[in-house]
Amino acid sequence: MRRSLAILSLILSLAVPIAAPARESLTIGLSQYPVTLNPLIESMLAKTYVLAFVHRPITAYDPSWTLVCLLCETLPTLENGLARIETLPGGKKGIAVTYALKADARWGDGTPVSSADVAFTWTVGRHPRSGVSNSELFNRITRVEILDARRFTLHFDRVTFDYNAINDLRLLPAHIERPRFEAAPESYRTQTAYEQDSTNPGLYNGPYRIAGLERGSHILLVRNPHWSGPRPGFDRIQIRTIENSAAMEAHLLSGGVDMIAGELGLPLEQALALEKRQGSRFTFITRPGLVYEHLDVNLSSPILADRRVRRALLAALDRDGLTRQLFDGRQPVAATMVPQLDWVFAEDVPAAKYDPAAASALLDEAGWRSGPGGIRVNAQGDKLALELLTTAGNRSRELVAQVIQAQWRKVGIDLKLRTEPPRVMFGDTVSQRKFPHLAMFAWYSAPESVPRSTLHSTLIPTAANNWAGQNYPGYASPKMDALLDAIEIETDRPRRKALWRDLQRLYAEDLPALPLYFRADPFILPKGMSGLSPTGHQDPSPYWVEQWRWD
Known part of the structure; x- marks a missing residue:
């Protein structure tokens, strides 16, 4: 000190x-x-x-959590006629959504922001080797129909409950970026x-x-x-x-x-x-929000691929005590990645309780028995040794990491702590899944944000897709994929909330990441x-x- x-x-x-x-x-x-x-x-x-x-993005959620236009003139809806359901080949339903860019929107060199920028951005976003972090929105747009210099229609391959939220369609200036991309x-x-x-x-x-x-x-x-x-x-x-x-x-x-x-x-x-x-x-x-602090788990690790080990890790953490002592109780413990502030939060999915005895029993069941010095070993004599990576210089995360290290040591887990500058950790280590076991950081989300990019099996970053996607754990679950697909196209709110409940229950069972708390x-x-x-x-x-x- x-x-x-x-x-x-x-x-x-x-x-x-x-x-x-x-x-x-x-x-x-x-x-x-x-x-x-x-x-x-x-x-x-x-x-x-x-x-x-x-x-400026075309649309965004404002401080009251309402979807608004930032670069467009009017938010399209089915009610105002700027969005319309259309029948796709094969009888499937899609939706066509028409936007008009603000007439006075300009790039900083005076060039008008135009529909051509929209079409070019879509081309980049859906290219399999462009390396964009989230290509899902672009792949769902089957066609960009340019009506004039400012008006365009996006044709989607499905009808989703958030059909008019194109926050991720962040425009690129075609007059500058096109030659660089096409080369x-x-x-x-x-x-x-x-x-x-x-x-x-x-x-x-x-x-x-x-x-x-x-x-x-x-x-x-x-x-x-x-x-x-x-x-x-x-x-x-x-x-x-x-x-x-x-x-x-x-x-x-x-x-x-x-x-x-x-x-x-x-x-x-x-x-x-x-x-x-x-x-x-x-x-x-200080404002509580949708900021999910967690431990991403690299499921390529043979140790962590065992769900019993992941459940033991969570049971061995006194998260209530941690948030009470470090944060004055102002950062609530997370049951899953869905915060209590979101209307789709499922109250009947309880956060895992601190239970060292249950953690020990799970580790025994998984084949990790007490060994020399109190550190567990498997039948081959390998130690239960893990590494936790987080951002350098963040005193809060460093304290949390030390608490985790001490609590896991009590149940026989040897945890090594490592930090990296954020620009290194997020620029290469995490995005290319180079962390061997665990990485502690936070996800920001929008209201009722479907976590497709972080949980869907098609969005695992690989060298083949030029490290696109944010499913850093490498989580692949047909059940989760089906729930993500179903939630997005369910326009009935009660039925959608029921699907969200199923998703949260599955997340709490599989633990592709270990929930910590929601930040304020x-x-x-x-x-x-x-x-x-x-x-x-x-x-x-x-x-x-x-x-x-x-x-």
Whole structure:
């Protein structure tokens, strides 16, 4: 503890105090740096957060969890006639959904955002070697019908309950990206202009554009002169990456950053302690949300492929005690990946209870008997040794990992802890399934977000599909696939909720990931700043940055 305090004191002494933040600028602390800035490649939250200032999706969920248009004029519905059921060859039902892009939408170089961008983005998204992180939406669109420069109809191969939510169709500027993609689709993820020409104004269509960056350090945003929406309140915004949470706090107190992003900032317990000491200096906002902290399990491991072992690991964890002691009970224990705040949450699927005796019995049954030094061994004499990977610099996760290590040691499991910088962990290790056993991180989701990309067997990342998909555990269950398929096309809410219940029960039985808790994210803002509304889901607060103001 003395060493940690000394390091924090040194950081504070080296930080150069600056004057109160000027009205024309804002500096934001973020705990991770994006692996890429391409809207379709990788699923890292740091990228989503940064792009929210500079790039608008066609649709998104707002802070009240309502689906709204951001780049379109009117949200299509069956009721307003902009969506219509159509019969596909063979008699199957599909749906045609028509959107109109905002007439004044422009890329940062003045080029209009057009239907041609939609068609090109669809081409990239459905290409089997493009390396996009989530190709499911693009594969369901059988045809993009261009009606004119701004209006287009998407023809889907099925009717889903969320037919008009195309949040994942994040447009690429065809006039810049098309030559790079067509030259070599399989190399597009590294040849994209977002990677090689990141400050090109034509890549961005939001209220800001990226004017400068230093990889791993910071990104500078300036106003986009071709933005036609409300004028943003700051001439420039700097997003600074500070991966160590103690250093993040020190930079806030010294004036190195004006605010800390709630989406990727301080852990809750650190923010609560800071609020007690500095509550008069800053505005603290904490909103519970759809943020699922968990342990992804690599099911390719012979040890973890045994469901009895996975159930034992969960039974050996005192998650109630962990959240009570570390987070003041403000982060509820997760039964599955569906949070209590979501209307499809199944109350009769209880969270697994802390039961070391049951954990020991399951490990005995799986062939792991007590061995020398209390560590379990199998019949061949191999130790029950696992590795847990998580993000470096996140004090909360490091504490949780130490608790897990100690609790599993009590039932005879030898757990090695390892950390990696987020840009390495998410850019390569997790996305290419290189972690040997367990990886601790969080998934953000939208309201009633069907977890197809993380659970469907067709979305396991492999070299063959250029590491597309987010099913990092490698979970393949025909029952789960069938439930995911059924939920998406069930438009009757009571019947859909019943399917969701079945899905949660199966998840709790199979444990493709080990649920920990649902996070409540703390936003720390400068006094006098207004207009920021935490969303509590995967569409981050900067989608409405033009509402941020100094009072």
